[in-house]
Amino acid sequence: xxxxxxxxxxxxxxxxxxxxxxxxxxxxxxxxxxxxxxxxxxxxxxxxxxxxxxxxxxxxxxxxxxxxxxxxxxxxxxxxxxxxxxxxxxxxxxxxxxxxxxxxxxxxxxxxxxxxxxxxxxxxxxxxxxxxxxxxxxxxxxxxxxxxxxxxxxxxxxxxxxxxxxxxxxxxxxxxxxxxxxx
Amino acid sequence: xxxxxxxxxxxxxxxxxxxxxxxxxxxxxxxxxxxxxxxxxxxxxxxxxxxxxxxxxxxxxxxxxxxxxxxxxxxxxxxxxxxxxxxxxxxxxxxxxxxxxxxxxxxxxxxxxxxxxxxxxxxxxxxxxxxxxxxxxxxxxxxxxxxxxxxxxxxxxxxxxxxxxxxxxxxxxxxxxxxxxxxxxxxxxxxxxxxxxxxxxxxxxxxxxxxxxxxxxxxxxxxxxxxxxxxxxxxxxxxxxxxxxxxxxxxxxx
Numbered sequence: 240x241x242x243x244x245x246x247x248x249x250x251x252x253x254x255x256x257x258x259x260x261x262x263x264x265x266x267x268x269x270x271x272x273x274x275x276x277x278x279x280x281x282x283x284x285x286x287x288x289x290x291x292x293x294x295x296x297x298x299x300x301x302x303x304x305x306x307x308x309x310x311x312x313x314x315x316x317x318x319x320x321x322x323x324x325x326x327x328x329x330x331x332x333x334x335x336x337x338x339x340x341x342x343x344x345x346x347x348x349x350x351x352x353x354x355x356x357x358x359x360x361x362x363x364x365x366x367x368x369x370x371x372x373x374x375x376x377x378x379x380x381x382x383x384x385x386x387x388x389x390x391x392x393x394x395x396x397x398x399x400x401x402x403x404x405x406x407x408x409x410x411x412x413x414x415x416x417x418x419x420x421x422x
Numbered sequence: 423x424x425x426x427x428x429x430x431x432x433x434x435x436x437x438x439x440x441x442x443x444x445x446x447x448x449x450x451x452x453x454x455x456x457x458x459x460x461x462x463x464x465x466x467x468x469x470x471x472x473x474x475x476x477x478x479x480x481x482x483x484x485x486x487x488x489x490x491x492x493x494x495x496x497x498x499x500x501x502x503x504x505x506x507x508x509x510x511x512x513x514x515x516x517x518x519x520x521x522x523x524x525x526x527x528x529x530x531x532x533x534x535x536x537x538x539x540x541x542x543x544x545x546x547x548x549x550x551x552x553x554x555x556x557x558x559x560x561x562x563x564x565x566x567x568x569x570x571x572x573x574x575x576x577x578x579x580x581x582x583x584x585x586x587x588x589x590x591x592x593x594x595x596x597x598x599x600x601x602x603x604x605x606x607x608x609x610x611x612x613x614x615x616x617x618x619x620x621x622x623x624x625x626x627x628x629x630x631x632x633x634x635x636x637x638x639x640x641x642x643x644x645x646x647x648x649x650x651x652x653x654x655x656x657x658x659x660x661x662x663x664x665x666x667x668x669x670x671x672x673x674x675x676x
Contacts, residue, residue: 264501269503378618382462383465
């Protein structure tokens with residue numbers, strides 16, 4: 240019996256691996272991206288594979304819009320029914336590889352009381368930032384002051400990494416995004 | 423060992439050293455110049471560090487070698503998220519360009535594919551400022567943009583009707599830096615495609631669209647009489663990274 244269970248587990252493992260290979264053609268999870276979370280652990284863009292996930296980009300030293308991004312993500316979470324909220328995940332990737340080290344991200348997470356079980360703040364190198372921003376269709380540029388000028392886009396990814404909805408509005412939960420999440 | 427042999431060996435060694443900085447890339451010294459895309463409000467000059475740029479755009483043959491080594495970029499295997507349906511559609515097969523097109527610049531490649539190609543060469547796509555610095559040169563001057571005759575020459579290329587096969591790379595005269603075909607052959611991807619936050623309406627100059635852009639807002643363009651460069655920017659800012667086009671190629675820098 241134990242061997243059968245073991246065998247079944249192995250088959251399931253193989254199926255899971257194949258599912259990853261067989262991502263839909265427009266899945267963002269085709270990208271082999273190296274991110275590091277606020278605990279210093281390496282992970283991929285597909286860290287929340289299997290969950291609906293809200294993905295966005297930000298930088299920690301931003302004084303104006305970025306605190307609003309976190310508030311908007313929270314408002315979005317609150318706007319969905321508790322059952323769906325439990326499955327929802329949030330991935331915020333930093334534009335700023337120099338200043339947003341895993342330690343800096345950990346400090347932001349602590350300061351903003353971020354639930355590390357369901358939210359990830361991620362560090363990525365400059366090349367990865369460019370590619371991820373291109374996939375999310377986020378525009379950004381570093382100003383001579385070191386600040387970043389960027390468009391704000393929150394993207395809802397399906398459990399298999401496909402873009403299901405996007406919003407650029409800040410300060411409140413976007414009704415279109417919520418409708419998609421309720422489905 | 424005879425002196426003659428030593429000399430031959432020394433020559434060989436020198437050739438090997440030269441190969442380390444490949445002759446296929448032209449060295450471009452660090453410098454600053456007046457840019458069409460101001461890095462910040464009120465700042466009109468941009469500076470770049472020294473880099474080496476491919477003397478000619480990447481060819482179909484070059485891209486075919488890359489695709490052979492990295493089959494996930496084959497026309498039949500590429501994930502649609504990285505390249506639209508036009509990707510390499512003009513090639514004879516999934517892995518090979520059409521006969522006679524080996525030395526033509528590769529087009530119908532997405533930004534993701536161009537980016538992956540350069541990374542595979544241990545290089546990268548040029549930034550807009552690197553590309554702009556090189557594109558400002560004519561045959562004898564590092565910055566010929568003030569010369570109306572030179573501007574007209576570039577505009578004449580844009581005015582020429584497209585159609586027919588693209589010419590081979592390397593037919594154009596090398597410019598001041600030793601780079602060819604910067605104008606007159608294809609548009610070229612840049613690394614910071616996503617930084618071309620040009621406002622659709624220049625009247626928004628003093629009224630940045632804060633909803634869309636965190637920070638100082640959309641860029642406003644300088645040198646509004648430099649139509650050739652404005653067209654470049656307009657083209658690039660209209661492209662998403664998965665788009666392909668029959669006129670968009672690329673080259674790498676290191």
